[in-house]
Amino acid sequence: MNLSAAAVGQILWVLGVIAWYVIRYPFERRAKRVRIVTNRRSFVDMVGLVAATLGLAVVPGIYVATGFPEAADYPARMWAIAIGAVSFFSAMWLFRRTHKELGKNWSISLEIRDKHQLVSGGPYALVRHPMYTSFLLMALGQAFLLSNWVVALAGFVGFALLFFLRVDKEERMMLDSFGGSYRDYMDRTKRLIPYIY
Template structure:
């Protein structure tokens, strides 16, 4: 089995793990009443971009090998780095969902009895879910030896992040006021101690 095939298999396993982690939280979230939301066309564009870059384009590549012209030689060290990044992404993703519990939502929503979560990964960054997506995108770039697919994940993540994060923080400031402002002062957005 070639290194490139190993990378593809590991990417598929990572996406399956992502879905297995997300599914029960998505089901539970439907049972908690939404009291406020900030859904918008730009949010839909961000979510669609992330889906395209982190799932559809790489899934198409894994299934068909296209665009083959953008392939480069797979390296064992790169696949190993990609596997570690993707596994770390899934760990952060799981911890984030666990900490949020009934507060979790795929869109910008405030749920009934919403609380500000500052524990677990939220003690280090305000948006660890985005941290996990960034790690997934980086992992994908190392696992799949194709320039287009590698850049698609990073581009999809960047579009989602930059279209949503400011709106998300404004919403949290409206809901939690000085408590969220103090939280912003002591944490970074997605990379502990840096950004």
């Protein structure tokens, strides 16, 4: 059987999304057992999460399942699929590392947990928000793996809404919780892309 480049891209995207869920699930279960001491969830926070879910899972999932919107397709190329695979699976590696580094401090939302510690090792030594970096890499991978302009745009828009709606609030919460330690950490790290931004 000779698979087309588009089919290979779709298979790799599905495998990547499965990997995302397999990585996230045990941390989600564990997080429910740790008491929340500060909760800054809001409607805007939820909008960001919904946007990311739509852009990085629902819209591409519909495309993979149905081919809709076919009119926005562009030709799939194996070189693009290779770039997409490296980007998406780099995102999964980083996603796993961030979860491991955060451990019991991890939360899907804007929360401080009981005995929360400032994490500044592993990928957090280079950027303050490496989990968002992994979502950016997912969006990039999605654009190369699924050769459709709507799907490519959906991934980047979903990521951007999540990031820009939450990052300032997240940093304010960390400053309120850790004060000068977090300010020093901000001074020596970038937000999203090492050495750049």
